[in-house]
Amino acid sequence: MIARAASELGLELAAFVPYRLNRLAVGVSNHLSDIYRERFGLDVPAWRVMATVGSQHGCTAQYIAQSTRMHKTRVSRAIAHLEKRELIERAPSTADRREREVRLTKAGRRMYAELVPLVLERERDLLACMPREQLRGLLAGMEALETFLGLQD
Amino acid sequence: MIARAASELGLELAAFVPYRLNRLAVGVSNHLSDIYRERFGLDVPAWRVMATVGSQHGCTAQYIAQSTRMHKTRVSRAIAHLEKRELIERAPSTADRREREVRLTKAGRRMYAELVPLVLERERDLLACMPREQLRGLLAGMEALETFLGLQD
DNA sequence: CACAAATGGTTGCGCGCGCAACTTTTACGC
DNA sequence: GCGTAAAAGTTGCGCGCGCAACCATTTGTG
DSSP: OOTTHHHHHSOOGGGOHHHHHHHHHHHHHHHHHIIIIIITOOOHHHHHHHHHHHHSTTBOHHHHHHHHTOOHHHHHHHHHHHHHTTSEEEEEOSSOTTOEEEEEOHHHHHHHHHHHHHHHHHHHHHHTTSOHHHHHHHHHHHHHHHHHHTOOO | OGGGHHHHHSOOGGGOHHHHHHHHHHHHHHHHHIIIIIITOOOHHHHHHHHHHHHSTTBOHHHHHHHHTOOHHHHHHHHHHHHHTTSEEEEEOSSOTTOEEEEEOHHHHHHHHHHHHHHHHHHHHHHTTSOHHHHHHHHHHHHHHHHHHTOOO
């Protein structure tokens, strides 16, 4: 414990991993949201709902909330907003009448089909800033943290 | 580009790096904020101001804003809040009377001295979930992304 | 079968954020 | 030096978020 005495005298925020991680997440999110915000008028919750419903047709709000780790009220409002824009539609579930099955409309599917390739291309562009081996290292480290924090799945 | 055709059919949010990064940042932030929130009654902006002022005595709000990448209004309100709690104090700068030099009070220095070791210990605990070499890989990858996005320093 | 507990989902409320506008002071251009 | 632009910092405003409370429905338990 003597070894870390020096680093405790002053905490350097710029070298502090939690801070760097947050700054990085914000930076990456901004880099990405250029696409779905300016180009398609989606904010973060709406984008996540679109992304989830696009691959899990007929899922419930509850499923979206768990899958995206967003608060259920945030999901509820994002869905309401997207429904008003006629990008998704809801039908009461036959099995459980508390639930409502969420689906993309025709316009929603069109947007999804246009949006996903652009977003994935952005991700590739971003990750192309480092060599393959380094990327593997980054992902492995992220996975370790996710496991430690009970986030992965 | 043929190789990625399959992955474009459906975007899996759980494997999407921007989303994972955001989730990770939130998780790490929560893991950390247990300390400064419940124990010291600080929220994220207040904690960042404390951390910055603690190592840069007499700095300005502008400096804090750049250093933490927070909006200047967010900084302004965090400072006002901390001043009300008498953890920091402000004195008009002699050189430039628009500025106000921000310093920790005696109580602020006491809290800082108590807080920083706990926070750094939390960081170490977190990073101890992976072997040393993997941590090096994670940090290298993060640095590459920071450079690419023009974030570092 | 009835009643309590739990679940899916929505809404009212308070709060904190970012934007824009503003005040005060300093720097720049001629 | 005077006037305009720019910078430090604060404040009013609208908005989106999370919390808690709520409604409707379903599940569990005696």
